[in-house]
Amino acid sequence: MLDLRADFSHFLGAEPDRLHFAAHSHHPWPDATRAAQAEAWDAAARLQDGKWELVLGPLWDEARRRVAGVLGLPDPATLCFAPNTHEFALRILSALPERPRILTTTGEFHSFTRQVARLEEEGLARVVRVPAELGAEVPARLAEAARAGFDLVWVSQVFFNSGFAVGVDDLAAAAGDGAALVIDGYHGFMAVPTSLATVADRAFYLAGGYKYAMAGEGACFLHAPPGWLPRPRNTGWFAAFGDLSGPQSGVPFARDGMRFMGATFDPSGLFRLVAALRWLEGRGVSVPDIHAHAHALQAHFVAGLAGTGLDPARLVVPLAEPRRGNFLCFDLPDAEAWSAKLEAQRVVTDRRGSRLRFGFGPYQTAAEVGALLRRLR
Numbered sequence: 001m002l003d004l005r006a007d008f009s010h011f012l013g014a015e016p017d018r019l020h021f022a023a024h025s026h027h028p029w030p031d032a033t034r035a036a037q038a039e040a041w042d043a044a045a046r047l048q049d050g051k052w053e054l055v056l057g058p059l060w061d062e063a064r065r066r067v068a069g070v071l072g073l074p075d076p077a078t079l080c081f082a083p084n085t086h087e088f089a090l091r092i093l094s095a096l097p098e099r100p101r102i103l104t105t106t107g108e109f110h111s112f113t114r115q116v117a118r119l120e121e122e123g124l125a126r127v128v129r130v131p132a133e134l135g136a137e138v139p140a141r142l143a144e145a146a147r148a149g150f151d152l153v154w155v156s157q158v159f160f161n162s163g164f165a166v167g168v169d170d171l172a173a174a175a176g177d178g179a180a181l182v183i184d185g186y187h188g189f190m191a192v193p194t195s196l197a198t199v200a201d202r203a204f205y206l207a208g209g210y211k212y213a214m215a216g217e218g219a220c221f222l223h224a225p226p227g228w229l230p231r232p233r234n235t236g237w238f239a240a241f242g243d244l245s246g247p248q249s250g251v252p253f254a255r256d257g258m259r260f261m262g263a264t265f266d267p268s269g270l271f272r273l274v275a276a277l278r279w280l281e282g283r284g285v286s287v288p289d290i291h292a293h294a295h296a297l298q299a300h301f302v303a304g305l306a307g308t309g310l311d312p313a314r315l316v317v318p319l320a321e322p323r324r325g326n327f328l329c330f331d332l333p334d335a336e337a338w339s340a341k342l343e344a345q346r347v348v349t350d351r352r353g354s355r356l357r358f359g360f361g362p363y364q365t366a367a368e369v370g371a372l373l374r375r376l377r
Contacts, residue, residue, distance in 0.1 A: 001365060002285065002293045008363040010034055019372055020348045023294075023359030024160070024187065024327035027214050029272065030363075036275035040268035055267040056241070063270050066277040067221055070287060071205065072195035080257040081221050083265050085186065085206050086111040088222045091260050092152070092182060092204065093119070095229035100125055100151040103142065103175075107132025107159040109184060116154075132156070135164040136323065142174040150179040157194070158187035158325040161355050162316040165192050165323045172199040180204065180228055186211060191326040193288045201225050209273040212290070212326065212361070218269025224257040236263035285362065294326035294360040300369045301328070301358065308376035310338075316355065327359040345375040 005012060011020075011028035020028060043051045064076035073079070082088055089112050093100070102116060106129050119125035128150075130141045138155070146153060153175040158165045168183055175181040182204040188194050189207035196205055205223040209215030231253055232239075238261035240252050253259040280286075302312050302319055312318070316329045331354055332338055339351040350357045358372075 001296050002289065002362050003365050004030075004283065004285070004362045005365065007031055007279065007283070012363065015346075018346045018348060019368060019375065020363070021358045021360070021368075021372060022348045022350045023361035023364075024163075024211065024325070024357055025350050025359065027211050027359075027361060028363050029214050029216055030276060030279050032275045032279040033215060033272040036271040037268055039275075040271040043271075051267070055270065059267070059270055059274060063219075063221075063274050066274065066281075070190065070194075070277070071223070072197040073200050073223060074197065075200075075256075077256040077258075078200070078223050078225065079221050080224065080259075080261050081219065081265075081270060082260075082262055083218045083220065083269070084111075085109075085184075085208060085220045085222075086115070087262055088206050088220065088260060089115060091232040091234045091262075092180070092229060093125075094234035095232040096151045096180070099123070101149065102127045102152045102154065103130070103145055103150040103179065104128075104154045105130045105132040105138060105142075105156065105159070107161050108154060108156055109160060109186065112154060112184070132159045132162065132164075135159075135162065135317070135321075138166055139170040139174040142171070143176070146174065146176045146179065152182065153179045154182045154184065156184045156187065158185075158192060160187055161329065161352055163187075163325045163327050163329045163357075164317050164321070165325050167323075168194060168196060168199055168203065168205075172202050175203075182206065187325050187327075189213060190287055190290065191294070192291055196223065201227075204228070209269060209276070213273060213276055214361075215273035215276045216269060218266050219273040222257065222260050224260050226256075230255075230259060232260060235259075236261055238263055290362050291326065293362055295324075297360040297364055297366070297369055298328055300366050301360075301372065304369070304373040305376075308373060310376060326361065327357050330356045330358075332356055342375075347372060347375055 007030045008028050010031055064079045068076035120127050185205050185207040190212035208220030210217050239259050241258050314330045316331050317324045335351050335354045335356045338356050342349050
């Protein structure tokens with residue numbers, strides 16, 4: 001296992017008695033990101049308007065290069081950044097035909113689920129949803145449904161309400177060739193080893209720094225495959241940056257990932273994202289290392305559940321299933337009561353309906369898991 005607790009001294013030291021087991025939600029930030037936050041402020045003071053030459057120049061390039069390296073993307077220029085993934089969802093939706101046909105699942109993140117449901121209310125979208133509870137059967141069910149023809153297929157790499165992980169190649173194969181494919185990688189990026197090398201020309205992929213990348217808010221990204229959805233109607237003036245070579249009529253767009261850009265944003269999240277990725281590289285820690293560490297902590301946790309009242313049989317995705325993310329999800333009729341009792345014991349978890357989730361990350365060791373088990377008892 002890893003032991004990186006010393007590099008999280010500010011977050012862990014802010015309330016030493018707190019046990020944070022919500023690494024699937026707000027993730028503690030390493031100390032390196034605190035210095036990066038100050039760097040963003042100092043750059044604004046030193047450069048004022050000139051800070052954008054830094055942000056959209058060397059900082060932007062490094063952020064794209066590091067994210068592309070994590071994901072095995074052949075060209076970092078297919079990436080762009082935004083304050084949140086909802087911006088990207090809106091721009092993708094705005095690039096579709098009128099009353100688009102959307103194929104998705106019942107396990108997508110709330111922002112997309114809410115937005116699509118609202119469009120559906122107004123008759124502005126036609127939506128088919130495959131049950132995410134099917135887990136390993138989801139790709140086959142998507143493939144079967146996709147034969148009816150859709151404009152957009154939107155599906156998670158790791159389902160937030162179960163932790164089941166689906167291979168990106170399987171999702172690309174299931175979507176077929178006709179629809180734009182968006183893979184929501186927010187529970188996969190920096191948590192599950194992921195290579196987009198074979199699907200980089202087919203699939204959009206979006207995620208960000210808020211969760212497993214340990215960089216906080218404001219540093220979301222989108223990989224936009226070349227040629228797909230070139231002119232979103234929802235657009236900001238930054239989308240005109242980049243490659244504008246050749247004649248374009250009307251509103252010009254960049255040819256690379258910048259075509260999905262918005263407008264002026266707070267760049268401090270990018271400073272923190274780059275700092276977190278630099279820190280991991282300096283420590284020699286890879287995504288496979290983080291994933292293996294999280295799974296080892298999960299195994300330690302489940303092995304010690306006797307006497308806690310939590311039954312491993314209530315796991316939505318059991319430990320015997322290797323296709324799972326870095327959190328465990330229990331389906332409990334009294335999940336609300338469990339959540340309240342854990343909060344009273346200063347244990348931070350997360351509940352969605354009857355689902356109680358425990359997340360595991362590189363800021364924890366077996367010692368924290370042992371303390372969690374004692375508080376559960």
